[in-house]
Amino acid sequence: MSHSATRKTLTWAACFTLALAAGLFTSLAHAADESISYDTRGEITDLLQKKIGSLLDQKNADGVGVARGSFSPNLKKVDDTTITASFLKNTADKDTEKVERLLLTFKKGANGKWAIAKEDVQDTYDGLHRSLRENDEFYRFEKFSFDRYGMKVSATNGSLFKTSYMGKPSTFTLVADDLAYDYSPPKNLNYYQTYNVVMLKEHKENYVFKPEKAEVRGDGASCEQILASAFTGLKKVAKGETSSALQKDYDDLRNEWDKSLKDNGFFGFRRPYEADRQTLDLAIKRASGEERWIWIDYDNYEPWDVQYGASAPGFGGQVFPYAIFGYYSDSVLKSTPAAADLERREDADARDFDLDSLEGTVEIGLEDSQALSGDLTYGMTIKETLRELPFNISRLRRPGDEQKETRNPKMIIKSITDGDGDELSWVKTGAYSALVIFPKPVAAGTKAVLKMQFTNLDSIYQVNPSYSAMDRGGWLPFVRFTDPIEKFDLTVKVRDKYRVLGVGKKVSEKTENGVNVTRWSSDRPVSFPTVIFGEYITDGPKIKATKKDGTEIPVHVYVDKVSTHTLDETSLKSEDDAEDRVAKFEGGARGIRGKQLSAIADQAVNALNLYREVWGQDYKFAKLDLVADPLGEFYGQSPASMIYLGFGVFRGEGEVAANMGGGSSLSKFNKDVVAHETGHQWWGSLIGNANNRNYWFIESLAEYSAALYVENVYSRKAYDEKVAEWRRGVLRYEMLSSVQDASALWGGENPGAAYQFNVYFKGPYAFHVLRETFGDEKFFKYLKDLGAELAEKQIVTMDLQRVAEKDFGGTMAWFFDEWFRSAGLPQYALFYDVRQTEDGKWLIEGKIKQRVVEGKEKTELPGVYYKSRGWLTFEFDGGKAIKYPAKAKSAGEPERMFIVDGAETPFKVKLPEKPIAVYFNKDGEILAHDTLVNQSW
Template identity: 20%
Template sequence: MVYLRALRGTQVIVSPPSASPSRYRLPAMLLAGLLVATAGAVPPLAAAEPDPAALLDRLDAAWKSHDEAAWLGAWRASNEEQRAEERDYVRERWAGEESRLEIERPLETPRPPFKVPATVISIAEPRGRVEQVVFTLDRGPDGWAVIGRQTVSQIDGLVHLALGPAFRADGLVFHLPDFEMRIRRGTLFLPPPSLGPTVLVFVGEATVRFAPGPPTEQEQLRQFSGRRELVETVHAAFVRIHPADFHRVLTNAALERDPQGEGSRAAALKFFREHVDDTYQLDAPLPRAPWWLVPALGDSVVTFQTRRGALTFTVSQSEPEGLSLFDRARRRQICLYPLPGTQARYDEDDERDVDVLHHDLTVRFEPERFGLVGFDTMRLRLRSPASTIRLRLDEALRVISIRSPEGGEHLFFRVRHQDGMMVSLGSLSGTVGEITLTVRFAGNQQPHPVEREAMPQVAPPVGFDDDISVEEALVYSNRSPWYPQGEADDYATAMLHLDVPAGMMAISGGQQTSLRTEGGRTRVEYRQDLPGKYITVAVGRFYEAGRQVDGDVTVAAWAAPRLRGVADARMAEAAAILRFYESEFGPCPYPSLNLALVESRVPGGHSPPGMIVVSIRPALLRGALRDDPASFPDVPEFFIAHELAHQWWGHGVAGRNYHERWLSEAFAQYAAALWVRHNRGESAFRGMLVRMGRWALHYADKGPIYLGHRLGHIEGDPQVYRAVVYDKGAYVLHMLRQIVGEDAFRRAVMALQSAHRFGKVGTDDVRAALETASGLDLRPYFAEWVYGTSLPELRLASRSTPAAEGYRTEITVHGRDLPGPVPLEVAVAHPAGTEVRTVSLEPEGGSWTVDTPGPPRRVDVNAGRGLLARVRRN
């Protein structure tokens, strides 16, 4: 058993520098380097005790009294060299101001030899160290003795931060990629020399200049500050760096003591205290807590005060997007992009050390107080040798223990503001292959309402009639990690054991294998044999409304009490939509779908693997709903069609990172529109394109589709995200479908689904599939429409003249921002009807003639909405 008693039942919290609102990540390489697993046992020495308890008492007493002879006397030595090695070990640990040995005593005496875990804490200010060690005890002819010690993990490099001497800062320049702080005058406070320059506080007058390289990030900065470059006069700054980076990031750093510096110390200490807890803090139940970590070499954090409040700029060498500017107080991610010279497009799985293969999850729900008690036995594949792995669990939930059959109890650290934890592999460090971890957890977590869990959604209505009650279910989903998960979405199978009060039901994805009610509790089990990215459970008063088998897919419906009357119709509707999608995208990824109908004041939906949650407004509920890019209230089946499409787009295949989220939402939005065309006809479909186009054109300049969930984030306007990612994204797919042809488009998406089933893809994979199916080069279209913000603008001119058999109309269209040839519908209305023709519009424009039997009444282009474009008439 490997266990750190000081951390039992508690959480150790690490606060990294970039705990920004839209990227909650711990610099994993930093902690992985700190939780270093070291192998190798100390050679045995010599002594004896009558039983293991007496031997452990002897070790404990020797450590407390720093009695070297008593400590060595507890060992059975084979030679003097091994004895000297153990003597050096305790001398080093006892040399500081404080040291502790905490032994986890076995409840029973196992067969010898056996292992006993312990924690060693050593403090030599301003530094500290925590080790997780295992002693090996054995019985010899003369009694019990220690024969080995192994350090299975350790946290080295803990520091206490403080401000020390003051230096003149006039003329100093602090340089980071795309960032500069040029000091005109002031004082720079450094820590005491024994610590090294890992924390700096400046007070005085300086100019901060931040100039992001990518145009997209320049636009985000403009939305925040009004300019594409940030230039601010600042009077205080807090800096964290690795001490070895001091002369690299600070120029003109021939520092001289500032005799006037003490006058600024109070202001420096105030700024220090305001921001020191935000960066690299380890909040653990350790002596003299809290402790801080030293940033990794090349990593930096700068917090500076501006007229807009405190802003933080970070550099993280281990992140794919290593440069970040954010407003911590307002939870605004302003800029986030790769370091110069690194790859702009990435797969979030590339640097992952562990794959989650299977969850065996048991949870007891107490809905009245939002209580959860559970444990998850996770089967993991370690992809490369490592000493730690990172898991996620909502910060509201306490981790009770983490255990493996191979390594016993594991040391873990909670990650503040990131819903994360670092788990030491202990004796499993360096292992490659499969292991099993069981995480026990408990706490109270109120899930977000389902209409906020996943798009589409609409803005909250106004003028609610509070006399009508709404029975809302609790939906535990991927908005927050309510059960232990990998660092990124990871496809895994699952076995679920769910326990709710009698009278309630728990609905999840997969096949229901057991259902029973006894002792005032209902227990239900689900088996998910096919991989899913995450697990969702809806808890509420649900009634089974039936099931329908259609081909290879079984749809089971569950409904809130007042929705049982609509369940049959929704179930039949879902089956029809699934049949249509199979003709467009290929086989449904999951053979069983559980449909949960819930009440809500705001309509919406959510689509976990093998499950659809549809929230429905009660018919008698009054109040107006705002118009929204994702809302089509006159097409009630649109919500369920969108959510069903996510079984293919979002689960059958998924995006590689947050930039690729459009592949899920745009495809689902477009799939729902195609269903409307199939079910309601061409006129209804064009009406949807009109509305999508209106939203997309209105918000197109806010950022490219590829910016993902950061669209609208700075302004706090989620409609920007939905207008660009949902509606513009769907329209881009429609334009690509027109360019490559419907058959080629269908072949491409079916091939993509088949080749990458239960895998992650990127925009380039979609482009490659379309190019293979069509033989066209689509790179210019993706560059403008997905990675850029420009959209076509058409200028129309026409002239009609009498002809031999009626009238001839010459139509001229001048194009702007066209990435290549596009199909264009031209139409001439006349008294007897309308002449419609589809032509190929080149980027420079074109001219065409249309003959009509009568005088033209109106000339139109793009009336069929095949192109998302602004049309102007001469």
């Protein structure tokens, strides 16, 4: 169960429905029976709209609408006097929403007018229900004791109210003067130390407070079990016999409920939980001050079936967009002992189907510049036996995203049919979510085909008159971020003044009736497809990118014409100068010059050719397009066969350093951002992540690819400088989540920065450490083997570890656990003495103490240690220095390194001359805080 960033007071509804009528946008001509004349279609449509109007006129006793309708645009001609249409009728009863799919038969009368002659019910669905307030109950209790998943809650002599859903308890809220709680993660988790040692020290006010109330919600069986086992002396009473605090809380919620019902007669309906789904959420609200909550959430459909979260406006103004911790219950650990299988547990929205193919047509901004109309056919594999198939338009938001797209789309469904063209029932469950309702259950393993006609509003981002793009957070129903779509064939229609850029290969392009029509397909799987269109200038590289067989890869860079309008980059001398520049910028001017495009293309070509060799796999698509995005400044994003680049990436190095606030850091960013985004064509497109919790390596390995590009194009020194920048970044910001968990859990006071330093700094630094530890020969074989073994797969962290164990030998759990699955960093203290021995040599004897620290105050995690490999460095008079053990002298020679493990590691080294200084980890081979020498922390 997910939570909003700031937890609101408990409502009795988990979902809501919208009174949006379909059938309002019917621009896709091929959706219609062409034998029906335009005039006849218009007359039938008028009758259908009148029927919708008559339903909207149906009111309950409070004057609130309780009926609505929608119709399919797919009219069918039976004969010259008979036409049929599919019509959905939604009716809101007190506690049930009924969806009826009707077949309306229209007959043409002797007067030449059409009329509805017959209504046949084809299908009825009554699977959406809501709570009834008259079923709410009030209780007094003597004792409450809850102890699950690390959360303990107790209370005596308190009051509660209970709500029900379909005859079973669904929520209850309790208050008591001595209400108390205690939370501690399981001791076998890294979180135990993070929470008890770091978070309670640095942010105690967010986790420990006097509670006002506790709220519990879940499936009926789980709530019944809690009511039966956690309470002593539970007695049903009248509302007036409960505490005044509980009565006020109930009245507030009741008023909110009643208002919502008056605003929307379909408010509060939701699907019951699946029969095998178990969910229980217990939340605690703080009694005073800023509104703060903590909660423990169990849901056996989620990858981590247990999550602990805190929802508050605190932490320096940052809200919590994620759970704080996520872990597995004992039952999951017993039933799924293999670590790889645990990592591979699916996201909740991936349980029902795999998306295999996507074909069809989208019309973008033709009749309405903000409207997208789609006529798409989806091929999918059903994974669970089901009658209702939930779907939505995915909303991809990651911490650290620089895109400014924030609005959500509005999906208007016109028709959903099966592979035979038979209409199916459906019902909206939100602005961009719905259920497809099959006539009967569909068995797991079924290869299903769904055809959908729809219109989306607010999915098109028109940044300026010559640049528009589809919402990169998601714009296509059914398509999820991790879906590898095996068969992709999409026709795109826009106004003929625009050029379309899509994913895969452009198969054809033509202009007809003022419309530019392009068709895009791919013979390799694509993920999260996108489309942009505009008026562009373009240029290509001066060098060639090729595949292994010599086939050239077309590479082009595009910038929209408005973005080439000049901006005065000189210092502003007056307020008028500033206002003029702002006006030009707001009008779309970005000052991008055409001569800058070819250099960007060359960077992409160099990266394509390099990565072909590094990963041992060809670039998988037929072309690569790079597009200047006038919405963002210094950023990149890389869907299949396309790269978005912020307009700041097109600035010259001197211009960036002189005029941009970031100075040299932005100049460095611009040197390899193209290489990073090109890396995503391997990590993201060729090799995908199996679930959201295993996204980190998509970014970390793209970033490490960029470092190899820097080394290849510039020098090893430039590579080392980039590595040093990673190290400085990680040490500057202490993340509270691991690299692997960065995309799913809260990582610190600034979640965006925590995410960035985890996946863009610490993650790639770890691969640098692998290179330094095992040498180039083994390391680059490892990279090639990753490409060979994982191509066209959706993987998890254990897959990277498995290949590492094959290539490096022995278990690599120690490395992956420390670097990717754990938070915190080691700190070392080096103690040593130097004395001359009888043979005239010098003995350096000492120990290296270790501790692991976490958080901005560098709080020690007791009993936690890293197993690390590095070198001792000895410096002598004259500037000479040697490393111990001696570094490998050839590429084929394995590195011998000094292993530090546990609280103390002793060492003895005999040298022919006396060192003037001794260091450990001097060159940062281990990502650790600066080593103390002959002093402790």
